[in-house]
Amino acid sequence: MSEAVPESARELVDRVYRSDSRRVLATLIRLLGDFDLAEEALHDAFAAAVERWPQDGVPANPRAWLVSTGRFKAIDGMRRRARFDASLGELAQRLDAERSDTGESEPDGVADDRLRLIFTCCHPALSPDAQIALTLREVCGLTTEEIAHAFLTPAPTLAQRIVRAKAKIRDARIPYQVPTQAALPERLDQVLRVIYLVFNEGYAASSGTAVTRHDLSGGAIRLGRLLVELLPEPEAIGLLALMLLHESRRAARTSPAGELVLLADQDRSLWDRAQIEEGRTLVERALSSRRVGPYTLQAAIAAVHAEAPSAGATDWEQIVGLYDVLARVDPTPVVELNRAVAVAMRDGPAAGLTIIDALLAHGDLDDYHLAHSARADLCRRLGRPADARVSYQRALGLTRQEPERRFLERRLRELTPDLPSGVM
């Protein structure tokens, strides 16, 4: 019995670390005004918990205990080092004098700290790469090695990126705050972009092992959930819905041999119904806000696909309609391309091809492999193999993704049967 107690306290510390370390860190950054100092304090606080909880018992509010212990340890450390550096002594004095607001009495304050952390990590004054690395490190708690592995970047490069980002936060004085109402839409877009980039890196990229990739998508979904919980803006809800609806198809997207399977050919019984259900509920919630943005519209399109028992039985009328709205909200050539594919499904390949040829003539999509593979597919369906071949080859020359490449090569082989009198 006396031996079992310390062990269970240790397990509790581990559990609290997993569930609450990011919240404690977020509050410590606010109280100490420095990322590195806060990380050190977080480490010291958990080390103290391992030592003291088995003896003194677990505090009533472990999170508040960790925050005040971490803060105390940081100030204490500064005092000791102040013998060599007088400015640290002043800083310690100032931090000590400030009301020790650990967030114990105001749960909203703690929630704000996590939002502060997200907005600071995704500040537009940091490079996009640094925003992603810092968010995964500080908000999701991934180690530098894990992030480096997931992005196929050498760990020292990634560590350097994080060090530089923290230095910029300190030296340019990027504030630890949630943006003002006026700046919020632009800054929220930035945060959503970071989350979606992380998701897509895990969902669409081909290199790296499947497991780490899945971790990235899972991390992005957790971030999305956290954001919706803290700041339920329609587009944050829309993005979470979009990620869940895409994620629901993960098992059906690749064949057992690792080949890419297009939406039309996927085994829909493999789709994750729970994720679809949650995604659909969120889409409805976002749509009911009447402030509809691009993420919500893309999620709505994904939801229409999710409802269809087969590609042929898809409500293409509704999908084209949603693309029409999306093209007005987010008028980009890629949206126009996707709309053209939907038009081809509704009105036949010739109608889609007319739009794609006009888009390609404009030049914007000339280097985009999916534009050429979409054109190739429509030509193939129209019985124009020579045109299809040219476009597949163009797409093949542009893609950098291995499964994509194999998929395109397979399609090209199907166009060029070995035997001239090949049977169907």
Add this chain to the structure above:
Amino acid sequence: MKYLCLIYEDEKLWHSMPKGEAEKVYGEYFTFTDGIRKSGHYIGGNPLQPTNTATTVRVRNGKVSTTDGPFAETKEQLGGYYLVEAKDLNDAINVAARIPGARIGSIEVRPIMEIPQQ
């Protein structure tokens, strides 16, 4: 904290601008400067003469070398600056976004390095 807001724009634009329009922009600068004086952000600021008046000075191996013009040919040139006092980077970005030149060219916002006084 002090930030230097460097105003970069294509100086040729000023030459080709009709007189009335240039005067309108000057007026906007006057209003902006007045505004940041009242809000307490303003420390200093000046427009610069065009780059053809610039001289670049270097000392190499103890020898002074003087050359004509700016150091590098760029599409946008440094045309002026404001030195402002701001609470943090977000505050400085708010000020920089109101500089009339931000709509024509771009503003580089740089924190001033504080040298500790002994």
